[in-house]
Amino acid sequence: MANQLERFVKRKNYLIFVDSDGCAMDTMERKHTQCFGPGLVDEWGLERGRGLILSRWNEINLYTTTRGINRFEGLAMILREISEAGYDIPGLDDLLRWTSAGGALNHRTLQEEIERTNSICLKKALLWSRESNRQIALLPKEDRRPFEGVQRALARAHRYADVAVISNAPLATVLEEWDMYGLLEHTDVVLAEDCGNKERCIAGLLELGYARDHVLACGDACDDLHAAEKNRVFFYPILVNHENESWAEFVSDGLERLRAGTYAGAYQQEKIESFLNNLSE
Ligand SMILES: [Mg+2]
Structure with a gap:
């Protein structure tokens, strides 16, 4: 499965990573x-x-x-x-x-x-x-569905960004779940458990020459945030118990700011703070 990483071809100037469990998928x-x-x-x-x-x-x-x-x-x-x-x-x-x-x-x-x-x-x-x-x-198929708005968000992102699924789950599980609701058509590569940890996966795709301020990692957990920070790329949080609102804002604000070059600074800081506040110690 390192092949997925090796076979991947950069097509666009932007790159968006999307975690699976708890981020795209309500699982x-x-x-x-x-x-x-x-x-x-x-x-x-x-x-x-x-x-x-x-x-x-x-x-x-x-x-x-x-x-x-x-x-x-x-x-x-x-x-x-x-x-x-x-x-x-x-x-x-x-x-x-x-x-x-x-x-x-x-x-x-x-x-x-x-x-x-x-x-x-x-x-x-x-x-x-x-x-x-x-x-x-x-688990029945209806218990493994994406959060509301994910398909639309991925379709929108895919217009100008390469989209990579990034997950600690087994590849077969991720492929099955993303295929069930037609999400795979909006993605370019699936980097699962066998590709190594998320930090390494992000670093691997960055080597293909994306500018760091054109790269965004979307996730729901601290390991997603740390993987983004270690690679100095942007982080967009999907907040637990507020997932649908998070995805709506991803489309209305996150994607727009990434393209407009206004993601850095106050907006990024605010997103990280709201993410950490939403997870109690
Ligand atoms: Mg997750």
Whole structure:
């Protein structure tokens, strides 16, 4: 899949990155409340703490600055808290070590770590992650739709910008979801989990020669903001619980300002502040 990045051809002078889960697609809430959270309770047999654990899982993954965190980092965070609350989580240190080592966190690297350590906790993490993917694939189509206004916004952006989807989710999932509602026709490339982290994906396309002030990254989580900041390109936030208004403003203000050269400065600052204020600590 590095090929997607390698095969991409610059056609226009502007470039817009659009994150998938929670930004273009209204999928995060269902994935976490119906798949990842309950799956975690089942896999580790945590039924007696179910209510508190599910609510803490949603806080970590949906409503605070860790929103959009890699699933294994989120898992390590909550299992550590669960363990500190007195539950026995065998092999937890193996998961904490793996997730904090700074390497890529996906099924392939997890499998390698399991072969190296034979850790029960890592084995359970892989089972949980695979089962979550399976449950997500079973979610009905009407529960995996784009936010209102996304199609129109992408069509508008695509008139003068190359459009790149950028996501930490598996490629097959992103392609399936974007295809279901005809969004792929307004995009030029899909950079998913296997292309590396978002910072690297943005850096890779910048090498094709876009001016940095012609590049905008659109996202709903802090890792989207950091990827934009590290590459010194603009950031446009889709605010959780205000997604439809955010997309309407993307068309009426964001795109216009990008083209007019008035995105930098006060407007960018205001967008970042409203984004951070909307995610409580
Ligand atoms: Mg997202």
